[in-house]
Amino acid sequence: MIGFPRGAGLFYERYVAETGVDAVGIDTVVSGTFARERLQGRVAVQGNLDPVLLFADWKQIKPRAEDILRRAAGRPGHIFNLGHGILPETPVENVKALCDFVRHHSAEYKK
Numbered sequence: 001m002i003g004f005p006r007g008a009g010l011f012y013e014r015y016v017a018e019t020g021v022d023a024v025g026i027d028t029v030v031s032g033t034f035a036r037e038r039l040q041g042r043v044a045v046q047g048n049l050d051p052v053l054l055f056a057d058w059k060q061i062k063p064r065a066e067d068i069l070r071r072a073a074g075r076p077g078h079i080f081n082l083g084h085g086i087l088p089e090t091p092v093e094n095v096k097a098l099c100d101f102v103r104h105h106s107a108e109y110k111k
Helices: 009-020 034-040 049-054 058-072 094-108
Strands: 024-025 043-045
Touching: 009 024, 009 034, 034 043, 034 058, 049 058, 049 094, 058 094
Parallel strands: 024 043
Antiparallel strands: none
């Protein structure tokens, strides 16, 4: 079961403890460091690329995607995902480019 406590801030740990979820989706305001240090190991973590970023040029999207992959460093229990739902107007070509990038390059960031 994946929980999506959007806007939970520092209450993610409490949310995980009280709900018994197997994974938690982190939103865009939660740092990957917080998620990795405080949540990963207890539950799988997914997120937190800002979906608004997908309206930008690939030159702006790619570094953020790389940063998320680098911080996850292939740790078990990390699922690359958006920080919340995709917006209807999102350019499909950017979504495809992001998916292709993550699929083909995530192994490069494993340690």
